[in-house]
Amino acid sequence: MTAQWTRAALEDLGPVTDVPTTADVLDVDPWTVYEQIRRGTWDLTRVLRLGRKIKIPTHDLVTLLYPSGHSAAGPSASPAAATNTNPPAQEGSHAHERTGWLRATEG
Numbered sequence: 001m002t003a004q005w006t007r008a009a010l011e012d013l014g015p016v017t018d019v020p021t022t023a024d025v026l027d028v029d030p031w032t033v034y035e036q037i038r039r040g041t042w043d044l045t046r047v048l049r050l051g052r053k054i055k056i057p058t059h060d061l062v063t064l065l066y067p068s069g070h071s072a073a074g075p076s077a078s079p080a081a082a083t084n085t086n087p088p089a090q091e092g093s094h095a096h097e098r099t100g101w102l103r104a105t106e107g
Helices: 007-011 019-026 030-039 058-065
Strands: 016-018 048-050 053-057
Touching: 007 058, 016 019, 016 058, 019 030, 019 053, 019 058, 053 058
Parallel strands: none
Antiparallel strands: 016 053, 048 053
16 A cells, blocks of 8 residues: 655655655556666666665655755755766657656646
8 A cells, every 4th residue: 555655754764765665655666666776767866775775865755746845954956966876868868758657746
């Protein structure tokens, strides 16, 4: 069952969360997130690799889902753009198509 992911619930996760929780927040299959990270196409948040573990900064999720407000960590900014560790998209690629499901949630 998918939890109700309010801003407060996200911030209560602590500084980082795991891929299964990130997938639950975004309502996608965890395998999808793991696969995009492996391929280098995950561009919604920063990815922190700690040995074999993969962690996602919760501030990035808050900023992604609640872009107009401010979190306890500071003003809203694009975390992926500020510290993107993924290779840049090739010219002519359509990164927004990889995350088309997100367009339905944007206001």
